Amino acid sequence: MNRILIAEDEPRIVAFLEKGLRANGFTTAVAKDGHEAVAMANSSKFDLLILDLGLPGQDGWLVLEELRGRGEHLSIIILTARDDLSDKVAGLEGGADDYVTKPFRFEELLARVRLRLRDRHLPKGKEEMVLKTGNVALDLRTHQAWVGDRPVELSAREFILVETFIRHSGQVMSREQLLSRVWGYDYDPGSNIVDVYVGYLRKKLGACLIETIRGFGYRLRT
Ligand code: CA
Numbered sequence: 001m002n003r004i005l006i007a008e009d010e011p012r013i014v015a016f017l018e019k020g021l022r023a024n025g026f027t028t029a030v031a032k033d034g035h036e037a038v039a040m041a042n043s044s045k046f047d048l049l050i051l052d053l054g055l056p057g058q059d060g061w062l063v064l065e066e067l068r069g070r071g072e073h074l075s076i077i078i079l080t081a082r083d084d085l086s087d088k089v090a091g092l093e094g095g096a097d098d099y100v101t102k103p104f105r106f107e108e109l110l111a112r113v114r115l116r117l118r119d120r121h122l123p124k125g126k127e128e129m130v131l132k133t134g135n136v137a138l139d140l141r142t143h144q145a146w147v148g149d150r151p152v153e154l155s156a157r158e159f160i161l162v163e164t165f166i167r168h169s170g171q172v173m174s175r176e177q178l179l180s181r182v183w184g185y186d187y188d189p190g191s192n193i194v195d196v197y198v199g200y201l202r203k204k205l206g207a208c209l210i211e212t213i214r215g216f217g218y219r220l221r222t
Contacts, residue, residue, distance in 0.1 A: 002117050003027045003045065007037035007063065008052040008079065017050065020106045034058025038066050041074055048116055053080040061094065068095035075116040105184035107160040131166045133222060136205055138163055152204050157182065161197050165210065165220040174217040
């Protein structure tokens with residue numbers, strides 16, 4: 001099982017990350033400031049660190065510097081509200097493996113987490129690369145979708161939505177669950193965007209694929 005250390009001081013983001021990562025089979029631990037992050041990264045065995053740059057005590061840059069200075073080989077994904085390019089370049093040169101800007105969608109972060117862990121454990125390669133349900137298949141590496149032998153063009157958001165449905169096959173997913181998983185935590189709960197996208201998927205992948213459960217949400221037919 002992959003263990004992820006979350007170094008983040010905003011409770012709302014911590015809760016959002018822990019919930020999502022645990023639901024996807026990861027073990028999580030939280031460091032609320034920079035000193036704690038360094039100590040935990042050194043003392044315990046983690047596979048990956050999600051590192052907020054704006055941490056109290058010792059900021060994310062210093063944490064990064066210290067960990068890399070000690071030759072710590074943990075995969076590190078930086079999380080930050082700052083989205084200018086100079087920060088991005090500095091972060092990657094300072095030894096981070098990847099970079100996610102707030103606000104972010106959970107599935108976007110999850111994709112990067114999986115990618116980093118996959119790189120790290122490449123020889124094992126246990127992670128499924130192709131997800132399937134009925135005659136629909138998704139290649140998680142190339143982001144290609146198929147219905148039977150026919151390739152189908154999906155937008156990034158559509159792809160993530162199908163992936164989410166397949167990972168929860170047979171379960172009824174509420175609009176709120178789909179919004180938070182696919183569109184992130186900064187969404188408007190009154191939005192009808194889920195219904196719109198389910199409509200797109202029915203057109204592209206087949207009208208019967210996704211069932212409407214009146215009053216609850218949607219379910220992928222298996
Ligand atoms: Ca912060």
